[in-house]
Structures are given as C-alpha cells and as structure tokens.
Amino acid sequence: MLDHIGRKNRQAATRLTWLFIFTGITALVLFISSCTSKPPQEQRQETYRLDHPEQTVVHLTNTGPEESQFFIDINQGWYLQRTRVAQRIKAQNIGQEAQARAAWRLVAKTTRNAHLTSARWLHAPEYLLNSAGYGFCDDIASALATIWQEMGLPSRIWHLGGHVVPEVNIGGKWQMYDPDLGLYYLSDAQQVLSVEAIAGGAARWVTNGTQTVDLQNLPSPVTHQEKFLRPEDNHINSWFLDSIPEESGQFILGPGARLSCCDYHPGYFPNKVVKISLPAGFKGLIKAPLILVDADGFTAEVESQIKAGHYLLPSGEISIRTPLPELSHLYFLANRQWPALENENSLFLEGTRLQQLEVSFSPSASSGELADFHHIPSFDFKDYLTFLSIWPQLPKVKSLENLKATYHRYHSIKAGKTIDIQLDFKPRYEALMDFLKQNPEYEEVILSSLSQPEFLYFILEYFLKEYPSVQLPGFIEQTYKSAITNQPEQ
Known part of the structure; x- marks a missing residue:
C-alpha cells in the first residue's frame, strides 16, 4: 500500500516537473518572439484644411516611447517612390x-x-x-x-x-x-x-x-x-x-524626433529642406531617404562622420548611440515643388506605430539669404514651346521701354486674362534701369539680344524672379552668353 502511494507521488512529481519545464520553455519562446517580431504594419489616412498652404510647413513628431518606421504620401506627390x-x-x-x-x-x-x-x-x-x-x-x-x-x-x-x-x-x-x-x-x-x-x-x-x-x-x-x-x-x-540604388522610401523616427517638411534654409535656396529635429538626450536610429546637406548640435565626432558622407549616407541611416548633449538638427535637400500643399490636403502613412506620430502645422520661414548666382539654373525649356506659340502675337521690342508692353501682352495671353504689371514686372524693370545707369555698356547687349526668342523668353519668365539685384551683372552676363550660344547660324 505504501509502495503504491509512493509510486503515485513520484509519478505526480514527474508530471509536475515536466509541466514546469514545458511552461518555462513556452514562456521563453514567447519572450524571444516578442523581442524579435516586428510590430504590425498599419495604415493611416487623414485630410487637413489649410488657409495659407504655400506658407505652411508640415511636422510629424514621434511622441511615443519606441521608434516609428513609415512611408509618407502628401497629396500623392511627396514622397515619390x-x-x-x-x-x-x-x-x-x-x-x-x-x-x-x-x-x-x-x-x-x-x-x-x-x-x-x-x-x-x-x-x-x-x-x-x-x-x-x-x-x-x-x-x-x-x-x-x-x-x-x-x-x-x-x-x-x-x-x-x-x-x-x-x-x-x-x-x-x-x-x-x-x-x-x-x-x-x-x-x-x-x-x-x-x-x-x-x-x-x-x-x-x-x-x-x-x-x-x-x-x-x-x-x-x-x-x-x-x-x-x-x-x-x-x-x-x-x-x-547599372547599379542604381534601390530605395524603399521608408523614414525612421526615434522617440522625440520631429520631421518638418518643407521649408527654406539659408544657403540652399531655391531648394527647400526637410529638417529632422532631435531633442537633447536623444539616442537611436534616424533614417530619411533624402540627400543630407547639413547638421548642427551634434558632437564634433558625429558631425564629422555625417559630413564625411556629404550628400548621401549609406542606406540613409544615422545611428546615434551616445545621448545627444543638446537639441540637434539634420538638414536634407527637398525639391522646392514639394509637398505642394493645397487648401485641402490628404496625408497617407503606412508603417509601424503610426499612432505615435503627431501631425501639426506651422508658418514657413522666409527664403532667407539667396544662394550664390551659379547655384541657380539658367534656362528651363519645358515651358518654351508655350512661349513660342504666343511669340508671333507679341509686339516687337524696339526699346527697353517697349519691354513693359511685351511683358504685359505675353503674360496676359498666357494667363488668359489681363494681368497687373505693377505687381510683378515693374519692380524688376526698375531694378534693370537702376543697374543700367551704373553699367550702360550692357544696354546695347540686352536690346540687340531681345530679337532672339530664347533670350526674350528668358527675360519674360525668369528675370529677377530668383535673383536679387546685386546678382544682376552675373544674371545678364550668363543670360547673354546663353542667348548667343543658342543663336542659329546665319
């Protein structure tokens, strides 16, 4: 009888031991799985109304405790993958x-x-x-x-x-x-x-x-x-x-990081920049599939590492292992056409931990200092054929005074309505006249070139729109050379 009871107790103990082992293994597997499994993919779509879209910057701030990885699409235009x-x-x-x-x-x-x-x-x-x-x-x-x-x-x-x-x-x-x-x-x-x-x-x-x-x-x-x-x-x-890099278009923001798109930054006009702001004490992973051009607030070691990869970092990732001592920023080039905000805007996000991302808006900064003249492209032919269809209807430019009438006629036809020359061309024309008082030798150059359609197009479309008056000599010199280069052989 005692042997039977002892045998049953030993069997129960054995079963209990195996139960503990099984439970422990299961818990261990679940723990490892929770540590290694990726968070689920989510989608988030929202609309926003803006009163002044052309003067607005979009911010995405990670307010949660973990990093968020995501693809962003604003108005089906930015980001283009x-x-x-x-x-x-x-x-x-x-x-x-x-x-x-x-x-x-x-x-x-x-x-x-x-x-x-x-x-x-x-x-x-x-x-x-x-x-x-x-x-x-x-x-x-x-x-x-x-x-x-x-x-x-x-x-x-x-x-x-x-x-x-x-x-x-x-x-x-x-x-x-x-x-x-x-x-x-x-x-x-x-x-x-x-x-x-x-x-x-x-x-x-x-x-x-x-x-x-x-x-x-x-x-x-x-x-x-x-x-x-x-x-x-x-x-x-x-x-x-050959060897064109693949790019998924994924952004990564660690806890506390903020992405701002897109604003002007001194030195990179007419481009805009995407700015990623990192709070003091930040450490973790940051990724932006964009061209890195500047950084501030990092330690000298980190900044030298970033700037050594000037323009593009491998995989676009920056791993910050030591907490940052102060508020820091990364600046990436942004095509000036994006994100093309409107009064009604759609925002689509796809990725992980999207609910941690807080969306906000703020007024954009002014353009600040303009870049050096040679950073700004001199000619864009993409609207040139539109100009050529209008060109036969324009009055001939026989004097610089006559240029105002030509400008007014061209843009009125192009816009399909009468435009106010006071709001646009008059300040540019006055800047030209002021310049010619100082540099009269350029007047003959300009006037003789205005018979060439490509030069006239350039003056009507681009003159002083992106160039401050102090850069006017370079503008005229480069434009004149462009017009002469494009003249047909006689």
Missing part, C-alpha cells in the same frame, strides 16, 4: 504609350537642369525627384528609364554628342521622350520618333505634350535636335542604368 509611382500610373487603366507619357510628364515637370554631383546615385528617382529636384540630363533620363522599367516597359539610354536621352519600347517600337528639355519629336504622321529616326531626319514637329511646333520655324539649338543628327556620336549606353 518608383514602385508606388509605377503602380499608380498603371492603375489609371490607360494604354502603354499614355502610361509612358505620364511618367515622362511627371519627371519633366519636377526636375530642372543644374549640376549637383557626378555620383551615380542621383540616377535613382527617389533622390532626384524628392530631394534634389535637379541634375544633368543623364540623371533625369536615367530616373525616367528606371520608372519605365518598374512599369514593365523596356527602356534604354542613348548617349548623344553632348546630350543624354531615354527611349521606351511601346508595341515593339522605340520612342524617345526627353525629360530634361520636356519635349519629344513627331513625324509628318504625328508618330513619336526614336533616336535613330530623328537622326535619319524624320522629325517634322516637336511638342511638349501640349503645344506642337513645326521644326522649320524653330532654331535647332533650342531643342538640341542637332545633337541627334550626328549618328556617329550616338550610342546606347547601359552604364547609366
């Missing part, structure tokens, strides 16, 4: 040629030609479209070709004699769309032409997608057509599309 852009265009249920043209139009309208870096990472659409907003023709062409490929459309890059353009294959035929100049060429039958067809002399028309102009009425240097006409200089080059 290649896969999402491709999906959005394809979802429009339009033909492949219209899809290719929609991608071309997006890249053309959000970029301008100016030099930032020779590094190949600027070929990535994410850095070019969201952050820089400008690059050379190879950067812009490569970004568009990359988006086309993401859409499942075969594409390639042509290196011409002094210009780079992309082609896309639609229905077995190659078509060239130039996103740098914002134009493409058409045959007599209004068919979009390839590089080889243009080189063979098949181009009759040039269009920006809205206005179409007979090439016989347009100087070749304006459209770079002459660069196609030397077939011996033209070749397909795969280098431009």
Whole structure:
C-alpha cells in the first residue's frame, strides 16, 4: 500500500516537473518572439484644411516611447517612390504609350537642369525627384528609364554628342521622350520618333505634350535636335542604368524626433529642406531617404562622420548611440515643388506605430539669404514651346521701354486674362534701369539680344524672379552668353 502511494507521488512529481519545464520553455519562446517580431504594419489616412498652404510647413513628431518606421504620401506627390509611382500610373487603366507619357510628364515637370554631383546615385528617382529636384540630363533620363522599367516597359539610354536621352519600347517600337528639355519629336504622321529616326531626319514637329511646333520655324539649338543628327556620336549606353540604388522610401523616427517638411534654409535656396529635429538626450536610429546637406548640435565626432558622407549616407541611416548633449538638427535637400500643399490636403502613412506620430502645422520661414548666382539654373525649356506659340502675337521690342508692353501682352495671353504689371514686372524693370545707369555698356547687349526668342523668353519668365539685384551683372552676363550660344547660324 505504501509502495503504491509512493509510486503515485513520484509519478505526480514527474508530471509536475515536466509541466514546469514545458511552461518555462513556452514562456521563453514567447519572450524571444516578442523581442524579435516586428510590430504590425498599419495604415493611416487623414485630410487637413489649410488657409495659407504655400506658407505652411508640415511636422510629424514621434511622441511615443519606441521608434516609428513609415512611408509618407502628401497629396500623392511627396514622397515619390518608383514602385508606388509605377503602380499608380498603371492603375489609371490607360494604354502603354499614355502610361509612358505620364511618367515622362511627371519627371519633366519636377526636375530642372543644374549640376549637383557626378555620383551615380542621383540616377535613382527617389533622390532626384524628392530631394534634389535637379541634375544633368543623364540623371533625369536615367530616373525616367528606371520608372519605365518598374512599369514593365523596356527602356534604354542613348548617349548623344553632348546630350543624354531615354527611349521606351511601346508595341515593339522605340520612342524617345526627353525629360530634361520636356519635349519629344513627331513625324509628318504625328508618330513619336526614336533616336535613330530623328537622326535619319524624320522629325517634322516637336511638342511638349501640349503645344506642337513645326521644326522649320524653330532654331535647332533650342531643342538640341542637332545633337541627334550626328549618328556617329550616338550610342546606347547601359552604364547609366547599372547599379542604381534601390530605395524603399521608408523614414525612421526615434522617440522625440520631429520631421518638418518643407521649408527654406539659408544657403540652399531655391531648394527647400526637410529638417529632422532631435531633442537633447536623444539616442537611436534616424533614417530619411533624402540627400543630407547639413547638421548642427551634434558632437564634433558625429558631425564629422555625417559630413564625411556629404550628400548621401549609406542606406540613409544615422545611428546615434551616445545621448545627444543638446537639441540637434539634420538638414536634407527637398525639391522646392514639394509637398505642394493645397487648401485641402490628404496625408497617407503606412508603417509601424503610426499612432505615435503627431501631425501639426506651422508658418514657413522666409527664403532667407539667396544662394550664390551659379547655384541657380539658367534656362528651363519645358515651358518654351508655350512661349513660342504666343511669340508671333507679341509686339516687337524696339526699346527697353517697349519691354513693359511685351511683358504685359505675353503674360496676359498666357494667363488668359489681363494681368497687373505693377505687381510683378515693374519692380524688376526698375531694378534693370537702376543697374543700367551704373553699367550702360550692357544696354546695347540686352536690346540687340531681345530679337532672339530664347533670350526674350528668358527675360519674360525668369528675370529677377530668383535673383536679387546685386546678382544682376552675373544674371545678364550668363543670360547673354546663353542667348548667343543658342543663336542659329546665319
């Protein structure tokens, strides 16, 4: 009897031991799983009304105890990530040629030609479209070709004699769309032409997608057509599309970090900046898929590490292991066209711990100091064909006094209504007159050049809009050289 009881007690003890072991292992597995599993993906969509959208900055502040990782989309315009852009265009249920043209139009309208870096990472659409907003023709062409490929459309890059353009294959035929100049060429039958067809002399028309102009009425240097006409200089080059970095478009904000988009910053006008503010005591991971240009408030060691990767950090991540001694900031370039706030705005977030992100708004700062003259691009052809369609209706500029009437007529036709010259051109005209009193030798240069359409376009569209009067000598010199360079041979 006693042996039986003892045997039952030992069996119970054994079962209890195994139960403790099983429970312990289960708890350990659950603990490890909780430490290693990723937080669930969430989506958050909200709308906001703003009274003065053009003067407003959007802030996202992580008010929670853990880092938040997210993708942001404001008004379906910022942030532009290649896969999402491709999906959005394809979802429009339009033909492949219209899809290719929609991608071309997006890249053309959000970029301008100016030099930032020779590094190949600027070929990535994410850095070019969201952050820089400008690059050379190879950067812009490569970004568009990359988006086309993401859409499942075969594409390639042509290196011409002094210009780079992309082609896309639609229905077995190659078509060239130039996103740098914002134009493409058409045959007599209004068919979009390839590089080889243009080189063979098949181009009759040039269009920006809205206005179409007979090439016989347009100087070749304006459209770079002459660069196609030397077939011996033209070749397909795969280098431009090799090793373009992938970018998911994910931002990471640690606890207390604040992202502000987008505002002006002295030294980077006309671009804007995205600022990430980190409170004193902050440590953790920060990521912004943008071009880093400045930092303040960090220790000398951290700042030197950041600035050693000037323009772009590997993976865009910054790991701060030692608590920051004071409020610190990181500054990233932002394309000045974004986030294109309106009176009614949509905000879409996708990622983790989105409820920790507090959305707020504040007035933007003034533009502050303007950048040096040479940082500002000198010519944008993307609206040039609109000007050419209006040009025959403009009064001839026979004197600088007559320039005011030409300006008034041009912008009234373009706007479809009478514009008030007092609000725009008069201050610029007066600045020009003041300058010529000091530098009379430039008057003849300006007046003689105004017969050239490209020079007149430049004066009517850009003169003193981004240039303070102290930079006027450089403006005139560079503009004059541009006009002379683009004059057709007699």
